[in-house]
Amino acid sequence: MKPKPFDYVRVDTLPALFSALAAHDNAKIIAGGQSLVPMMNFRVAQPEVLVDINGVEALNHVGRDGDWLCIGAMARYQDLIDSPLVRESLPLLSEALGHVGYPAIRNRGTLGGSVVHNDPSAEGGVALCCLGAEVVVASAKGERVVPIAEFFVTTYLTDIAPHEVLTEIRIPVPLPRSGSAFRELAKRVGDFAIVNVAALVSVGAGDKVSAVSLALGGVAETPLSFDVGPAVIGHPLDAARAAEAARLVDALSDPQDDNVAGGEYKRHLAGVLVKQALLAAYIDAMAKGA
Amino acid sequence: MNEAAMKAIRVTTSVNGTSYTRAVEPRLLLSDFLRNELGLTGTHVGCEHGKCGACTVLVGGRAVRACLMFAVQAEGKSVETIEGLAAGADALHPIQRAFIDCHGLQCGFCTPGMINSTRALLAANPAPTDQEIRAGLAGNICRCTGYVNIVKAVRQAANEMRTTAAPEGVSK
Amino acid sequence: MKFEGESEVSGTPPVVWDALIDPKVIERCTPGCQSLAVVGPDDFELVTKIGIASISGTYKGRMRIAEKLVGERYVMSAEGAGPIGTMSVVGIVTLQDNGDATRVAYSFEATVGGAMTGLAQRALLPIAKLLTKQFFKRVEKVIAGEDLPAEEVGS
Numbered sequence: 001m002k003p004k005p006f007d008y009v010r011v012d013t014l015p016a017l018f019s020a021l022a023a024h025d026n027a028k029i030i031a032g033g034q035s036l037v038p039m040m041n042f043r044v045a046q047p048e049v050l051v052d053i054n055g056v057e058a059l060n061h062v063g064r065d066g067d068w069l070c071i072g073a074m075a076r077y078q079d080l081i082d083s084p085l086v087r088e089s090l091p092l093l094s095e096a097l098g099h100v101g102y103p104a105i106r107n108r109g110t111l112g113g114s115v116v117h118n119d120p121s122a123e124g125g126v127a128l129c130c131l132g133a134e135v136v137v138a139s140a141k142g143e144r145v146v147p148i149a150e151f152f153v154t155t156y157l158t159d160i161a162p163h164e165v166l167t168e169i170r171i172p173v174p175l176p177r178s179g180s181a182f183r184e185l186a187k188r189v190g191d192f193a194i195v196n197v198a199a200l201v202s203v204g205a206g207d208k209v210s211a212v213s214l215a216l217g218g219v220a221e222t223p224l225s226f227d228v229g230p231a232v233i234g235h236p237l238d239a240a241r242a243a244e245a246a247r248l249v250d251a252l253s254d255p256q257d258d259n260v261a262g263g264e265y266k267r268h269l270a271g272v273l274v275k276q277a278l279l280a281a282y283i284d285a286m287a288k289g290a
Numbered sequence: 291m292n293e294a295a296m297k298a299i300r301v302t303t304s305v306n307g308t309s310y311t312r313a314v315e316p317r318l319l320l321s322d323f324l325r326n327e328l329g330l331t332g333t334h335v336g337c338e339h340g341k342c343g344a345c346t347v348l349v350g351g352r353a354v355r356a357c358l359m360f361a362v363q364a365e366g367k368s369v370e371t372i373e374g375l376a377a378g379a380d381a382l383h384p385i386q387r388a389f390i391d392c393h394g395l396q397c398g399f400c401t402p403g404m405i406n407s408t409r410a411l412l413a414a415n416p417a418p419t420d421q422e423i424r425a426g427l428a429g430n431i432c433r434c435t436g437y438v439n440i441v442k443a444v445r446q447a448a449n450e451m452r453t454t455a456a457p458e459g460v461s462k
Numbered sequence: 463m464k465f466e467g468e469s470e471v472s473g474t475p476p477v478v479w480d481a482l483i484d485p486k487v488i489e490r491c492t493p494g495c496q497s498l499a500v501v502g503p504d505d506f507e508l509v510t511k512i513g514i515a516s517i518s519g520t521y522k523g524r525m526r527i528a529e530k531l532v533g534e535r536y537v538m539s540a541e542g543a544g545p546i547g548t549m550s551v552v553g554i555v556t557l558q559d560n561g562d563a564t565r566v567a568y569s570f571e572a573t574v575g576g577a578m579t580g581l582a583q584r585a586l587l588p589i590a591k592l593l594t595k596q597f598f599k600r601v602e603k604v605i606a607g608e609d610l611p612a613e614e615v616g617s
Contacts, residue, residue, distance in 0.1 A: 001338070007297060008316035008362055028516065036516060037358040038339035041319075043545045045516040050316065052363060078352075102429025103410055105340060107352040108359070117516070120584060155588035157515045189428035221588045257463055258584060 003040040006048055012055045014167070018140035021163045024049040029165060031074060034101065034109035035117045059112070059167060062086060071169045073112025077124075078103070080111060089173045092180035092198055096127035099182070102190045112166050115151070118158050121193040121217035125152065127182065128169065129215035129223045130198035136168040143167070152222035175211070178202045179284025183273040187260070193218055194261045195269040199277035203285040207236045214245070214278070219255040219270050226252055228278070237282035242275040249274050303364040305330065306374030314361045321345045323361035324371055332372035332402045336431075343430030346403035347371050353410035372402035375409075384454070385409060385447040394443035396434035404430045408444050416452055420445070463574065465551055465587060468567040469598035473605045475557045478564040479533045481601050482555070488525070490610060491600035493593050496520075504528065512544070514589055519545040533557065538570075548575050549586050566598060 007024070011017045021027050028047035030036055031054065039045035053059065059074035062083055069089050071080065077097050080086050087094045100106055100114075100123050114124040115135060125148070133148045137160055151159050160166060174180070184196035195218040204210035209232045215225045228245035235241055255266035298313040305328060312327050319338075324330045324347070336344035338357045345356040348370040375383045385408050388394070395401040404427065411418060411426035418426060423444045424437070432440060471478050481487045485506055489498035494510040501507050504527040511520050521544030529537040539552040553570030574586045600610055 002319070002322075003317045005315065005317055008299060008360070010362075010365075026513070026518070033358055033360075033363075034340060034355075037319075037360075039516055040317075041338045041357070043519065046518045046545075047516075050360075054363065101340070102343065103407065103414075103426065104343065104346050104353040104355045104429055108354050154592060156517065156585045157588070157592065189425050256587070 001041065001043065003037075004043060004046045006050050008050050008052065010052045010055060012057070014056065014058060014138065014165070015140075017051060017053060017056065017165060018163070020049075020051045021165075022140065024051075027051050027162065029053055031113035032076065032109035033113075034105045035113065035119070053165070064089065064173075065170075067173050069171045069173055071111060071171070073115075073166045073168060074110050075112070077101075077106035077109050077111060077114075081106065090131065090171060092131060092174075092182060092200060093124075093127050093171070095180070095182040096123040096196075096198060099123045099184050099186075099190070099193065099196070105190075111169060115148070115169060116158055116160060116166050118152050118156055118222055119192070120155055120220065120222055121196055122223060123182070123184065123193065123196060123217070125223035126196050126215050126217040127198045128171065129225045130180075130200050130213050131171050131174070132213065133169055133171040135166055136170065137164050138167045139164045145170075149225060154221045174200055175202045177204070177285055177288050178211075179281045179286070179288060181277045181280035181284060183277045183280070185269055185273065192260070195219060195255075195266050195273055197270070197273040197277040199274075199281040201232075201237065201278065201281040201285050203282065207286060209233050209235060209237050209241075209282065212245075212278075214249070214274065216249065216253070216270060216274070219253040219266055224253075228274075232278070237278060239275070239279070242278045245278055246271040246274040299362050301362050301365050303361075303366070304368040306370060307368075312361075316360060316362050318361045319357055320347070320349075320359040320361050320364055320369070321356035323364070324356060324369070327361070330371050330373050334399055334402060336399070341429075341431070342400075343403045343407060344400055346406045346430065348406055348409065351413075353407055370406075372405060375405065384450045385412075385443075388443040388447035388450065389440075392439050392443035392446055394435060394440040400430055400432040400434075404432065404440060408447065411444070412448055412451060417448060418444070463572045463587060464569070465553070465572040465590060466567075466569040467591060467594065468565055469595065470560065470563045471566055471598055471602045471605070472563050473602070474562075475533045475559050475564045477605060478566065478601070479557055481605050482557075482566070483527055483530070483536065487601060487604055490604060491597050493596045493600070504530075510542075512589070512593075514592065517546060517585060517589065521546075538568075546589075547586060549573070549590065551590075568594070 009020045027049040030050050030052050059072045061072040063070050077100050081097050111124045114122050128148045134145050135151050137144050180200045182198050184193040186193050198215045200213040202211035212232050214228050217223045226249045228248050231244040231248050232241045255263045257263045300313050302311040321335050324333045333356055334344040336342035340355045340358050346353055347356045349367050385405050407430050423441050485500050489495050494512050496509045499507045506525045508523045521542050523542035525540040527536050535556040541550040551570040551572045555568045558565040
C-alpha cells in the first residue's frame, strides 16, 4: 500500500539537519531509503516528518586518514564498490557490499543507512564488525565515537537518539600481510542472506596465523563477532583448524527459526561458510607474500 | 481534507528530456507520480518494497526503484522511463528489438523494468557472460518466461550495441 | 519460537506478584500503553503505541492470566496485532525469592505471523524482548513508588 501522510524537509547541511530534528517530534532521517521506504509503504514505519539528507554533501566522502579509512554516512553502496581506494584498503568491504541487494538498491542505498537500520544479516554490518569499525554519531551538541559492536543494540535498534545522526564510519586498515574473504548464501542473488561470514586473517613468520577476526550475520539478533583466535592463532590455517574454529562459533551461537530458514539449517550453513571463509582468507593472506 | 495532504510541495523534474513542475504530496512515490501525474504508465508497480524490479527506472543515469523514491526527491534530477528509450516509433532501441526478436516477454509486466536494468547492466559491462547477465538482472522477477529468452535477448542486445556505434547515454 | 528471559525486580515475591497481576500496574508499565480494558477476570485488552527506531504504529493486544499459584507462578497468554504483523505467546512466569529482590523468569512459545515482509518478522521477537525488559524496569519503579520516565531506549 502507500505510506501514511507526512511532512517533508530537505536539508543541505548538518546545522540545518539539527534544526529540523529539533523542530519536529517523530522526525525520521531518510538517506537512501532502501530499507525505510519499504517499511513506510507497509506502514510498519509511520514517521510524521521525513528529513531528507541526500543533499548533505558533507556526508558523502571516502578518504584515508592515516591508518583509517573514513566513509561518510551518505556514501552509496555502488560508489564504495567502485572506489579504487576502498578496493585497495578494504577489499573485504568491497566484496561484502557486492552482495547487497541488486544494482538499483546499491545505487541509492548507503552504508551509513544500513548501519543505523541494523538488519541481522546486513553485509555492511557483518564486514564492519569483522574489520573493527567505529561510527561517529553527531548532534547539535557535539560528537561521540562508538565501536560498531556497541552501536548494534538489537535487531533494527542501534545506539542513536532521535536528535542524532550518524556522520561517518571509520575503519582501521588491515595489517600488510592480511587476507580476507566474505561468504554468503541467499535464496536468490541479492536476497537477504540466510547466513553470511566475514573473515580477516593476518599471517606472520612460518605462515602461522598471527591475528584473526571473524563476524557472522543471520545467526543472532545483530551481526556478531566471534573469537576464534584460540583455534587458529599460532598455526598455519588448515582444514582441521578451520573446522575447530567452526566448532567454536557453533558453541557460541544460537540461530533461531524464521520465515526463511530453520535454526538448525542456519547452524549447519554457518559451519560450512566459516570454514570456507577462513581458508579463503588465509590463502589470500599467503598470496600477499612475506 | 487531511491536513497533511494539503501541504503539497512543488517539484520540478525532467522526465525523458521534458521538464515537468507539479504540486504533490510528499508521500507520493516516484512510481505513482510517473504513472498518475504524468500518465507514463510504462513504469509498473509490483511489490512496492524493492524486490520485484518492475518499477526500475533511471535517475541521473543510474537504475533505481521508482517505488522507493518519493517524487519530491526527484527535484532537479533527470528521470528516464521506458517511454523515453525508443528514438521513435520505427526506431526501437537495440534492447527493445532484442526482447522482441528473442521472445523475451509474454505478458510484458516485468519488461520495462527488465529493459531499464539491462540498460544499466550493459552500460557497466558491455560484454557480460550469461552468468553475469543472470546475476545483473537478479533484481527483476519475471513470472512468465522462465528467463531463458531474456538472457538470449540481453546477449543479442549486447552484441549489437558493441558492434554498432550506437551512442548509449547511460553512465551506469 | 522460544521467547524466554529473566529479570530481577526489587521487592519480595508477594509484592512483585501483586504488581504483575494488577491491571492498573500492567497498564502503567506496558511501554506505550494507551489503554487497558478489563474484559473479564484476569482478561485484558490493551492498545499500545510503539515507537522503536523506525518501527511505529498502534498495536492491539489481548492478555490472559491463568493457573495462578499465588506468589509463585502463573500462565500467561497474549496475542497482539498491528502493522508489523501478529504475534501470540503462551507460557509460564515464575517468581523466586532472591533476598530483597524477586527473580522473575518467563518462558514462552511464540508464534509470529501475518507480516508481508520478512523484514518485519525478523523484528517482532527482538522488539518483544526489549519491551518485556522495559516492562519489568517500570514495574520495579512502580513498586518503589518512583515516577515513570516518559521516554525509553529506542523510542
